[in-house]
Amino acid sequence: MPTVPPRTVATPAPPASSALGHALLIAGDRWNLQIVRAVFDGAERFAHLRDELGISDAVLSQRLGRLIDDGILDTHPYSTAPPRNDYRLTELGDDLWLVFVALWNWDRHWAPWAPDRPVTQLHHRACGYVIAPVFGCGGCQAIGVTARDVRTEVDAPLLVDVADRRSRRTAKSDATGMDSSSVLADRWSTLLLAAALEGNRRFGDFQGRLGPISPVTLTDRLAYFVDNGMLVRTPIVDGARRQEYRTTPKSLDFFPVFAALNAWAARHLAEDGRSGLTIVHNTGGHLLEPRYTCNACNAALHRTDTEFRRPTQRGEQRN
Template identity: 40%
Template sequence: MTSPAPTRTYGLPMAFDALGDRWSILTLRAVYDGHHTFTELRDSVGITDGVLAARLARLTGSGMLDRLQYHARPPRWQYHRSDIAVELWQAGIALWLWDQAWDSPSLDTQIRHVACGNIAAPAFGCASCGTLGVTTHDVQATVADGLPDELNLSSATRTVRLAALPYVDAVTLLGDHWSTAMLAVTLFGARSFSEYRAVLQRISTATLSERLRLFVVSGLLETAPGNGGRRKVYRMTQKSRDFFPVFAAMNEWAGRFADDTGLRFEHVHCGSELIPRFWCDHCHRVMDGPNTTFETIAPTVADPAQSRPNA
């Protein structure tokens, strides 16, 4: 018997639900990269037919993808980004930047700012005042009373066996329910095992211990002795702080799903709500979706003459 869908009030959990899990995000990314048929998506993502069919059904059902028939007999379909998914472009940039900064081995794309024609290394900032380089140190988060409870609701489709993966990239973090919730709780100030447990009440002790261990091994958290040296505390590292633009972009996008996302970031420098935007490092203009593209980097072919031994 299928359990009822969790009750949601705030837009941020709704946005995470719409994305689904790691396979769903990878499928969505493949559509962004220009793969539209079932076969193209299966080969690009490296996914089985059954899992892909389930993820496509979820993504079309949540409104993330539009399905267009291109062949009648037999019926065949193409999958394209919906208007809602198109607006995810800022989160896509944030994910790309995080993977680039922390050496994801799967990074094989680059960002082009079509408006100026250059390959860009976008800079994150606040559109309210134009300040670049905004970090977690520059914002004050206001969390709605019910948001932690909604982030805490378990979703089996967004649970990943992280320990079985060779590395943890941004898509994996965003696509795993408990990792997303733990990063959010860390951002909100949790520092000890008991503080994580108090907020994430539905997480098992074993799962919390496994995630904390993996976060430390992956460099997302570091440990230090607690008061009296009895219990260790967990602290954010630069790697986890660099994930902040992903949360900020996701939070703005979550406004598509509800009037209140449940989370508000105030930019302390200007005293206004943080409006996340990316600036092009070449033309120094604010980037927008229609003028921003992700391009696959062609593999470099070695020149045989350069590898020929000297005579």
């Protein structure tokens, strides 16, 4: 009797991660954010970055290498003996400007005490005012767009390779105060908030969206956001023991950060121009095109016509 070969069951390939997942991995690191922010402010040399950020040589070298590998920074030699480099933003890195405006704007409202960065003001050269930028849609010129004015369509998993060392936490959660860097301080927190802004509310929904996150880790991150006012627990049915997690004004105000990062990911990290998360502006039913406008002159803001300044500088007008 012929031997029947054992049946081989094909193991399904893991789902491809999204461009947004890759972008969140880059952004979900406190040192990455601080280094890129410092380079935006003009600190381009290793010693300048180390001294300004208070970071060790080893950690700074590691993060600079990652940012170069990710195409955010590149090197420009300024000395050959000994060899020394400036670290400058690439076109891809420079295009993160809108994300940093969104982060700064959120801190201005929700973490004005933030101890790890100087107090800055955004100056619009075109009109001469110190401004409070207003988020909107460049596709229809609408201003004051919020998370309530859009709907999302999920096209691909958020997660990137779970073995990536950047999945480890990079900052200790501290319920005594949360700034934008601590929101993005570790990958799971970043992805959890992204999932919440997509409309996920129940524990099982978050598990399904985030894939390999452990129940313990998910419980920890949900508690962290509840303690810091980013989420609130509510009964699924009045009087029921089961609960769900709803967004708050504090978390909804973080929407421009994700919208800007999502658009950046679609432009630079996706071969097909799709980030994995489609954000549709309900007014007109078109894709949201994140932008900021000046609250003084209503002009669209661009990197080339704006500048972050310390408040000690004189001569600017205030609005």
